[in-house]
Amino acid sequence: MKSTNVARLAGVLAAGVSLTVLGLGAIAQAQAPQPLRIAVMDGFSGVYGDLTQGEVEAMQLAVEDVGGKVLGRPVEILSADHQTKPDVGAAIARKWYDVDGVKMITGLGTSSVALAVRKVSQEKGQIDLNTGAGSADLTGPACSATGAHWVYDTYALAHVTGSAVVKDGGDSWFFLTADYAFGKSLEDETSSVVKASGGKVLGDVKHPLSTQDFSSYLLQAQGSKAKVIGLANAGMDTVNAIKQAAEFGIVKGGQRLAGLLVFATDVQALTLPVAQGLVLSESFYWDLNDETRAWTKRYRAKKDKLPSMLTAGVYSSTLHYLKAVQAAGTDDPKAVMAKMREMPINDVMTKNGKLREDGRVIRDMYLFQVKSPAESKSKDDIYKLVATVPGDQAYRPLKDGHCPLIKD
Known part of the structure; x- marks a missing residue:
């Protein structure tokens, strides 16, 4: 009988230890900072496929340049091919915002897709930083309080x-x-x-x-x-x-x-x-200069391809966004956009650039x-x-x- 009771007691103690370990694990997991998720979407196949290769790598460089973390949170990158189809792009954006917790989307080449994603972003109150589409409507009739047009326009x-x-x-x-x-x-x-x-x-x-x-x-x-x-x-x-x-x-x-x-x-x-x-x-x-040559060397170590204003634009928009999140102390879209407008844009692509109220980035061409x-x-x-x-x-x-x- 005694040995049976001792065994039962040992089992109870073991179960208690297991529960304690599980509980501590759950607490530690709950206390771990949640990642800041950002994303790049573009036509990675089809007519613009050659142009867009390297955008993910350019985004990685921007994350590296802030030390991989913002506000103590690791930065995670998602990517997707919208296949130059507006309905596909809108569906991806909706899932990213609603399910995956994405806080910013960049890239977005092809104007029809960009305009479709802009509507979703406005509906969700989330940030889209367009680097690839050309339509000037993105800072005209389709402008957004949480949207920007980063590189060129028509x-x-x-x-x-x-x-x-x-x-x-x-x-x-x-x-x-x-x-x-x-x-x-x-x-x-x-x-x-x-x-x-x-x-x-x-x-x-x-x-x-x-x-x-x-x-x-x-x-x-x-x-x-x-x-x-x-x-x-x-x-x-x-x-x-x-x-x-x-x-x-x-x-x-x-x-x-x-x-x-x-x-x-x-x-x-x-x-x-x-x-x-x-x-x-x-x-x-x-x-153009020593800085652009040095950045290109870093970029080509990740993607052995000549960078263009598309890839540099993804880098620039991502870096400015991450700096603004840090400065704002939050990932709240309105607070971050306010900081992005307040702070001058300075990076390998842009010197003393400004994000205007309509979302247009003003820089030299x-x-x-x-x-x-x-x-x-x-x-x-x-x-x-x-x-x-x-x-x-x-x-x-x-x-x-x-x-x-x-x-x-």
């Missing part, structure tokens, strides 16, 4: 590139335009610049996203006799249009191509013999010309700087955007 692209081409004698235009919100916006903005500068628009043709054969569109552009064929598209659409234009001998025939949204990765895909002489706008170039093979010293040496355009000249004036947040 207004800036039209005014920086379009103005330069018209001043250089390109005073008659025909547009090849991607048939969705971004393409229409870019054509409209550039047409306004051309006309305001004394030029003429002789016509346009719309093409579906992910077009493989541009022959019929290029023949219409060639037949217009316009001095400039404006490419109001992006990604592989731009690359394919320029390649096929070369095959048609359009530039040799005396017409010029104006790539209204061209990235460093596009130029490398085209090669310098095809792209040489092309004038374009970007807000980042890896070889650069006008580049693609080097000829003879001018280039290496495969990554692709641009020469033509002009630096101050942000207050490159971007749309606040009063002209029709943002509902801005009172007359």
Whole structure:
């Protein structure tokens, strides 16, 4: 009997110890700081797939630069491919906000997707920092108290590139335009610049996203006799249009191509013999100075690919967000956005930038010309700087955007 009682007592004590250990574990887990979840969503496949590679790695660099934690909380990164479909993008955003506790989404290339995600973010009162879409409506009718447009937009692209081409004698235009919100916006903005500068628009043709054969569109552009064929598209659409234009001998025939949204990765895909002489706008170039070169070295250790303003934009938006969370002492979206507007933006991409009330980030834009093979010293040496355009000249004036947040 005694041995039985001793065994029972030992069992009770063991159970008690186990419960105590479990209880302490639960307490420790409850006391552990919850991660701050941020996310990058973009078209990681399809027509813009080549442009967006490296955005996750750029985000990782920003997290590293704040020590991996903010307010004592580890920072976790989520990523997803919206497949350039607005419904897919909106569904991902809704799940991230509602289920996964994501506090900020960046990336968001493709204007139709960006506008769909913007609606979800507004509904949820959460932060979206757009680095990839072009539509200036994101700081116009679709502006948001918790949203920002970080890198370029159709207004800036039209005014920086379009103005330069018209001043250089390109005073008659025909547009090849991607048939969705971004393409229409870019054509409209550039047409306004051309006309305001004394030029003429002789016509346009719309093409579906992910077009493989541009022959019929290029023949219409060639037949217009316009001095400039404006490419109001992006990604592989731009690359394919320029390649096929070369095959048609359009530039040799005396017409010029104006790539209204061209990235460093596009130029490398085209090669310098095809792209040489092309004038374009970007807000980042890896070889601008010692700081951009050092950052690019860090980036390429993670992703061996030339960074563009898209990847640098994801880095910049993420870093400024994380700094603002730290400064605000909270991840509350309104408090964080207030800090993001209050604090100047300073990083490898932007110096003394400002997040305006309508969500527009004001920073310098650069006008580049693609080097000829003879001018280039290496495969990554692709641009020469033509002009630096101050942000207050490159971007749309606040009063002209029709943002509902801005009172007359």
